[in-house]
Amino acid sequence: MAFEKIRGTYDLLPEDSLFFYKLKKDIEKIFELSGFYYVESAILQPVEIFKRSIGSESDIVKKEMFEVVSNSQSIVLKAEETAPLMAGLSEKKILESSVFTKFFYFTKVFRHERPQKGRFREFYQYGCESIGDFNKFMDGEVIELGKRILNHFKVSHSLHINSIGCNVCRKPYLDNLKDYLRKEKDNLCDDCKRRVETNPLRVFDCKNEKCKKVTSAGPKILDNLCDDCKNDFEGLKDFLNINGIDFIVDPNIVRGLDYYEKSVFEFVETGGKLGSQSTLIGGGRYRYKKDEIFKNEITGVGFAGGVERLILSIPEDVKKNFVDFSSLDIFIVHFGGETFKKGVELLKMLRENGIKSEISFSEGRINKLLSLASKKKAKYVIIIGEDELSKGKISLKDMKTSLQKEISINLEDLLKEIKNGD
RNA sequence: GUGAGUGUAGUUCAAUUGGUUAGAGCUCUGGAUUGUGGUUCCAGCCGUUGGGGGUUCGAGUCCCCUCACUCACCCCA
Structure with missing residues (x-):
């Protein structure tokens, strides 16, 4: 390559x-x-x-x-x-x-x-x-x-929620937390030493056992919310409970971005x-x-x-299950010449009536074309051959049951047959 | 950005301590069956072994570089 x-x-x-x-x-x-x-x-x-x-x-x-x-x-x-x-x-x-x-x-x-x-x-x-x-x-x-x-x-999932305070209570808390973490700096991992200055809340998220010990003994944001934030957080929890949404209050959820x-x-x-x-x-x-x-x-x-x-x-x-929805309703098989013309006519009619349909790009070798229809997951195949055409009919094959019948070339009859099959 | 691992047909994987022409299943194509699919049987196609360089009589296999992927750190969705 x-x-x-x-x-x-x-x-x-x-x-x-x-x-x-x-x-x-x-x-x-x-x-x-x-x-x-x-x-x-x-x-x-x-x-x-x-x-x-x-x-x-x-x-x-x-x-x-x-x-x-x-x-x-x-x-x-x-x-x-x-x-x-x-x-x-x-x-x-x-x-x-x-x-x-x-x-x-x-x-x-x-x-x-x-x-x-x-x-x-x-x-x-x-x-x-x-x-x-x-x-x-x-x-x-x-x-x-x-x-x-x-x-x-x-x-499968779980929901974790937390409150990180507002511009009234968040700033004092963060200052408080920083002071605490600076004092404990020697007990933090290298990453967390850096985080104390860049994003102190992130220390709560650290997987290191030593860091966990430090944060669990330090100030928690949920204990330091202003009355407004406290009420809002309680309100949200009530709402979730009433709606039967399970959640875990998780002080380690801190979000990385400044605007939260x-x-x-x-x-x-x-x-x-x-x-x-x-x-x-x-x-x-x-x-x-x-x-x-x-x-x-x-x-x-x-x-x-x-x-x-x-x-x-x-x-x-x-x-x-989701991808199976993309199957095809009707695949039209023809043998060229007049049968192709009739096929194109039918195709246009079907599509205009909201039926997902395709026509074969090649003619003849019906076993190949049926095989193709099968791979495309067509529900029905319409076969238009000289035999059918001379009688003014088409063959409609139900790919699931393999049953096939000749019907007149008429949209209403066709729709009726397809509906019955469903 | 740091660390570890992996890289072989379309795909999943083989290939003896370095040894001849790199194999197999699935997929695909054709046929059995030129107007009837799925099943079956038969046949066939498919590779610069990720790329480049080196060691060697000989490299898919060893070494170096590079690229990509994977996993983890970090960070975040």
Whole structure:
């Protein structure tokens, strides 16, 4: 092979593409049913959007951005969907709309990380954003949607929730935590020594036993929430309980990006299909402060899920069932000449009536063509030969039962036969 | 970015301590069957052994470089 694929990328080809296509349509449908509207930001973005929102100290901004060579501006491939969307949505007119407050997307995202199971450099995220200040119904609806998608594809999972406070209580807590961790620095692993300054909450996520000991003895964010945040968190838990959604309060859920506040949550895969990248969906509540990029302050709640991770988590038999939907209703077999003309006429009629149908591109060798119809999973085959044509009829073969009958060339008769067969 | 492992037909895997012409199942193509698919039987196609360099009389096998994949760290979806 002259050219190797670019690392961390892949092409969507049959049969993977068939399932992907179906999955995308199903996810979109689920969002639509809850009143969410489709949106998608540009792939090319100014780097500032990500620096301002997810933090210039985050790994994503520091080392995972794909830069585009361009003569003037600093352009990157989007590393995330929420920030670019918020930049656009922060326009006053859209914000003031009482109709357009809930959005969903299904889009490509780029991050220059070392690929591994469930992690790519060019990949898809699906997700949603619900704009507005904290409201347990809003946060609950978003969480419920995440769960609905996972349930739709029969993915085994658990929901972890936490609150990381707001701009009132978060800052004092973080300062407090930093002070504590600095004192305990000698008892932390090398990674965590670094994290104390860059992202102290992340220390809670460390797998190292020594670090766990330090965090378990240190200040907890849930004990340091302001009254507002405390009430909001309790409200959300009530809502989830009332709706029968199981959850685990997990102080280790901290989210990596700067813009999060209050409710944060993760859906984690529990079937052992994902390896170490087991987060299926990550999300929470966020606040974008007004500046040159975000035209007005904007708050909301949303989540993002990795499509490739979702696909990896879906049981094989479930995948198979979804792809079978792409079978063919009718395959038309002809023998050239007049029989072909009649076939084309029929084909047009069938398609205009919403029946998924194809005609053979070659003629004769009926055993080959039936074999092809079989592989295409055609439910019926219409055979148009000289015999049939001379009688003004066609043969309709039911591929499941092998039964075949001659019927007149007439759309209504044909539709009736197909209906009976179902 | 760091570490470890892997790379052989379309695919799943073979190939003795380095030894002749790199094999097999499935898939695919053709035939048995030129108007009847799935089953069966027969036949056939398919490889620069990821790429490049080196050691050797001889390399799929050993060494170096490179690329890709896999797993983990890190980070996150």
